Amino acid sequence: MDKLSKGFWMSFQIVTNNLIPFYYNEKAKIGRGTINMERVEYSTFKKVDLPKAKKTIHWKNFFLDVTYKDLFIDLVGFTISRVILFTNLLPLSIAYFAAGLPAKANRIWLLLFTCAGVLSVRDSVLSSKYIGTFVLMLVFQYLVEARGYKPTKIVQAVLAMGSCFAMGILTAAINGFSGYYLIVAVLESIFVFTAAYIYGSAISCIKGSLKRTILSNEEIISLILIFGTAIAGVIDFSVSGIYFREVISIFLVLLFGFIGGPSIGGTVGIVIGTILTLIGVMPAGSIGVLGISGMITGLFKDIGRIGSGIGFLLGQMIVSFYFEGTAITYDFLKPIIAASILFFTFPKGVITYIKQFINNESETGQEVYYKRIRDITAQQLEAFSNAFLKLSRTFSNISRKKTSLNQRDVSMLIEDVASRVCKDCGLCSHCWETDFYNTYQTVFSILSAAERKSRIDLSDIPQDFVDKCLRVDVFADTTNRMFELYKLNLLWHNRIVESRELVSEQLKGVSSIIGNLAMEVYGEVYFKEELEQAIKVELDREKIIVSDVIVVLNRQNKYEVVIEHSPCKGKRLCTKNILPVVSKILGRRMKVIDSGCVGICSKDKCKMKLIEEEKFRIMTGVARESKESNAISGDNYSFMEIKNGQYLLALSDGMGTGNKASEESSAAIELLEEFIESGFDKDLAIKMINSVLVLKSNEDFFSTLDMTIIDLYTGVAEFVKIGAASAFIKRGEMVEVIGSSSLPVGMLSNVDIDVTKKKLKDGDIIVMVTDGVLDSKKDIIEKEKWFSEILKGIDTNQPEYIADYLLNIAKENSDHEIEDDMTILVAKVWEKYL
Template identity: 30%
Template sequence: MQTKNSTVRSPSAVRNALSRFRRFRGGGLMEYPYVQALADHKWSIALVAMAFLLGRAMILEQLSPFALAYFAVIYYLRRELLLWTSFSLLAGNLLAVQPQIGHIAVQLGVFYLIQQALGRYDRTELSHAPMIVFISSFSVRLFSYMVNGNLTWFSLMMTSIESVLGFVLTLIFIQALPVFTLKKKNTQLRNEEIICLIILLGSVMTGTVGWLIGPVSVEHVLSRYLILLFALVGGAPLGASVGVVTGLILSLADIHAVQQMSLLAFAGLLAGLLKEGKKAAVSIGLMLGASILSVYIGSQDEVLVSTLESGTAVLLLFLTPKSLISLIAKFVPGTQENLKSQYEYAKKVREITAGRVEQFSEVFRQLAGSFKHFGIDGQEVRKDEEMGHFMNSIADRSCTSCWKREKCWETNFFQTYKFMTDMMTSIEENPGFSKEDIPVSWTRICVKSEAVMDIMKQQYDLYKHDRHWRKQINDSRHLVAEQLSGVSQVMQDLAMEIKREGQEMHIQEEQIRLALEKLGLSIHTIDIVSLEEGNVEIEIVHQYTKGFDECRKIIAPLLSDIMGENIVVKSEQYSDRKDGCYRVVFGSAKEFDVETGIAAAAKGGALLSGDSYSAAELGNGKFAVALSDGMGNGERAKMESSAALAILRQLLQTGMEEKLAIKSVNSVLALRSSDEVFATIDMALVDLYSAKTTFLKIGSSPSFIKRGGEVIPVSANNLPVGILQDIDIDLVSVQLKPGDILFMLTDGIYDAPGPAVNKELWMKRMIQEIEAETPQEIADCLLEKVVRYHHGDIYDDMTVVVAKIEKFRPEWSTIRWPGVSRIERPKTVS
């Protein structure tokens, strides 16, 4: 039985109603077109609403500098809202305590006319806006006082103050309004922009002066809500700053609100100090600060009203969605949200960069394939086709006018072709072939055998030159293909390195900071570049004390204990900051150290040797010891050997594979000059983590490894670079041990005993007799022994490079500090 007013709803209708409610609660409200339109224009609506409040805002109930300054900035940033902004400013002024709609309207009109006049000469710039505001405000006010006959010193002073305030407010709004107008906003605001934004919001709140909801003042509620919001986001400094600025602006609008400045500043400070407790703790801090000062400043009724206003602001804070708080926090430097947004932006840039590098790598790979394919096609020209073209050219020049042409090339074709082939073979084997060498059998076949021979010799010279340059072109194409392939591989490795997922490491940075501050060190900034095991890189800016080496004696040992591996000082330089700070880079220590010594002497005791040497860390965990001997002696040999080493070192530092780097150097030296110039290359690449050493020996003398009393030779049979286009490269890998001494020699030392002596045995004996300890002393002793062997004569350039492998030993032991735990390394995903 149903009553008259009751209705029956079907299950489907109930489900539809529930789905609409869920959409409304979960954001489905955006599906409605009007709501979507409002969301799309939310910033425009906010700007127009701010214009209404700024039009109503006044200072000392006489001055209204906000309207014209706001109108001027909107003119440049959002000109499509200019008409709506004008109406909103005038409408707001109608509701002011003392409306001045006439003055404001005329000021807006004068400003607009000046801008239109400047626009005709293309002189409209945002930097001109403050001065135009000053001129418009001052001229309109001055003209009004002169027409009304009220021009006095006081009115002139107030006009000047209003114009100057308009000038300053324009500068402030230029900094603050882009936060609301720009579609692509910065991920971080500067401190100046934050202060300008606070001044703008405080000016907007001035438009609510005089609005009451019962005993509660709207501007007091909004100012405390603003303090709660920024204190929750930025902590005590930002909360106190907002309180001071907001209180100052409100006191200018209402002279009776001077005490609000100290109240809001103290409340903002207490609220910011309790930031870590989230909304509840920040609210308690505000209410506590406001209540304490209200007791001293006002009566009992005023304390109750102040508490009610604070409670209303707290209620608004709890009703504020987290998304809005996170949005504000993204723009405030130092917040977690700001760091996260910067990390996400950097990650996006890293992914885009890696994609672009991969595209370039693919382009270079395709180009390398094209050059290789083209070169192969050029080399696959068949011999019979070349021979056919060769024979045709000879026949065209010698047989066209011959009376036996048809008989030779039609009746006796095979006999004539064999005659031509035999003649070409004879000329190829003996370029000085003459008419006296022509067999009698040829004269019987051809009546113009001498003329054919002369033409064939000329064509053969052209054919030989053509083959030579074709080979040069093919070799160049092959070199370009190999270089492009190597560049493609290097770029692919770079893209993989870029794509390696980074980690936010502010937690580890704070852990290191706390550990160092416990030791009493003054640390300014800590930036962790990498925490990968074996590849740690940390930059620390700290106060430097002259006479003390805190970096190596305190910071590095403490970091070694925290990281669980040996950390050393990589570099140290004076910071750009002018406060006596140093920027120090700490990194992982290698497992092995390489100490080198070099001794050299030029031929005949000259100043310039044709040998070049190099010993340097490549930056990828490898140490390179290299030696090169240029052809001959003197400056030209020095240029060739140094060029070979410089090119090879740079290619290896880019990450290029060793064999390809050697081939590239060989091709460059072979193509750079038509002269016969070449250079030997002897390089040892020592892995500083495992001591595994790779030898690259191109035409060089054998190297030797002294291990205790044993001497081990290392040799390879290859021609020097720059002679042949294609060379076979043999890489010799040897596992070195701590205490091993590596000797690398040029032929001036290796060939010193002469051809009658077993050079390898002689060199082993010389090395075994050396009792020096340091690499430099060893190199000097070996060179001195060789020179003494020849009684002081130096018959060739001599160079010896000695490298000693030692286990790394830190200068200082690690520091174990109570309460400091091992750092947690982020897991890197490749």
């Protein structure tokens, strides 16, 4: 061993002999709560003899006091220390050791692992330079910490560079200050500074919390570099001609390309290819091959793991053959196949865990602002919804309806009658004090009779009370008047309760609408950025200048698209060019609902909105006839397209004929239109309509309600009937009857709703009628069966013709003497595309 090697080993032994006692003295001080090194009282060490001091060093703890993270860092340090650059240099070992020095508890193990890595690839003479650099860095580290400073990443990199340069100059001096050694000292120290700074971020990230979900770009790049260089230092071996290092390299490119997309996949491929080229195990062309293969892997990630594997294979085959002329042989495919098998069997949970660190794209200020506004708006809407719901419950719990007088009412009634009749009577004290019990029981029985008969006379009063009372006639009249007054109060009390119930239902409906609006604002609406980008690219190819594209997948799993583009000066680009492009990209038929055309001369932007085109359409026809000698029909109807791709058919028959019946049915239809259009649930809308009609008047006027809601996307129809006549579905020569057994709206406070769901098909015909049509056939009982046979015999599919034909038959049945209003509403369902 030459003088330089002996000097280095002597220095190493001296430092290491003092490191362990120093390390455990530091641990002991931390256990005593003394952290600041300047506060150590050195006199305390004089009181402890040397043998006792040695007993404080627990070698078991020395070997076991290492966390799994420290062990992982040490193993990576071993592999990185084996990486030889430029045929003879090991600068990465110095850089990594410098990056790991801040962890005091792991310094000894890191020193041992890095020294072992250096010694595994170089003999003791050549490795002495790097081991001496490690020792020098340790000395500098403890000197800096002894002064109370905690080195930052940049300071660690400077210490590493200084130590490397000092040992490089010493090596150059021993070799006669040869120009080669001087250049190596300068270049290697600069390389160490750069690598140490990068490794510092990676080791800090590894030592950090496992609960982190967001990594900065600096941390991601440093982790890629540290693992890439670790792979380069792996002890390589082969099985059946498949080299471990090559398989791991391909596997990492596949994994990160699949997780991070083209950018991450290409970056990892270039980093690994560069490192493997620098250590001399791959040609320089491998950098481009792995980089392009990683990018193609990321492009195919949406297809899944198989797609990414195929993408990598295509990249390898095409680039290798084109640039290097490499033949596609079995030996060429063996490492790719082995890495692909490892990639396909890699745990999904680990991929998901890694993905959360990589796929965190930074959001723009506008996106963050939008999310904050959305959250605030949704929270405020939810608060409003809860407030209205609580107010609704408050109204419903204030009071209950009364069907009869309760004990309190009877007591008050007795007191009122007694105060009016008996107050000035001479026998008052005798009746209501001396004989109170018998008098009270007698009056109570008289009131019970009044409640049964609504009015009492002398025959309803017990004979002993008649003989005893001096004002029995006045008592009977007063009791009747007061009882009528109490009944009137009971009626108005129930009316007030019904009004409160109506208000409660209305408040509940408002709460439901606001709650649904909060859900639409906050959740279950997804922006499709990849589709937005695809639409922009395709429209750009069509030479359409687009400033903004928004693609939203709503709660009904339907696409909504808003496009802002330059004005076309009346060329109707929205329907001619943009609409086909959007439909093609989304793979669904779209339609324009709002073109927002700004005109021919305007310089403003045009904004158009597209939604998915419904699969079904509805054609309608109506025929009606009022009762003879009455110009006004008591029947009313409506058909309209409502939001969310639904179509409403409604028919109401007001009881009786003339103006009053028309007012009742018209009120039902108008309220239904308003509530459904405003977003109220159909059940809640019907309850509110019923409450309004119950309170509308004291007269016995009621209305039936026949409603059909058709989903134009799916073809599912809901038949809702309240006291209405049967409806019919004609499908070819088959007719299905939809019946009902509920009472009309406005008759009772609580309404029964009959709901029937049916799946409609292309060509189906829906027929809704009022009872005047079915009752026109008086000589038969099974009127629905008769009407079904009439429908079976119709061979046309024109709704207007069918309605007129059925009305003429009904009029003929009545000999044109119509006894009740007749209305027939016919709707044909047809598919626009299959």
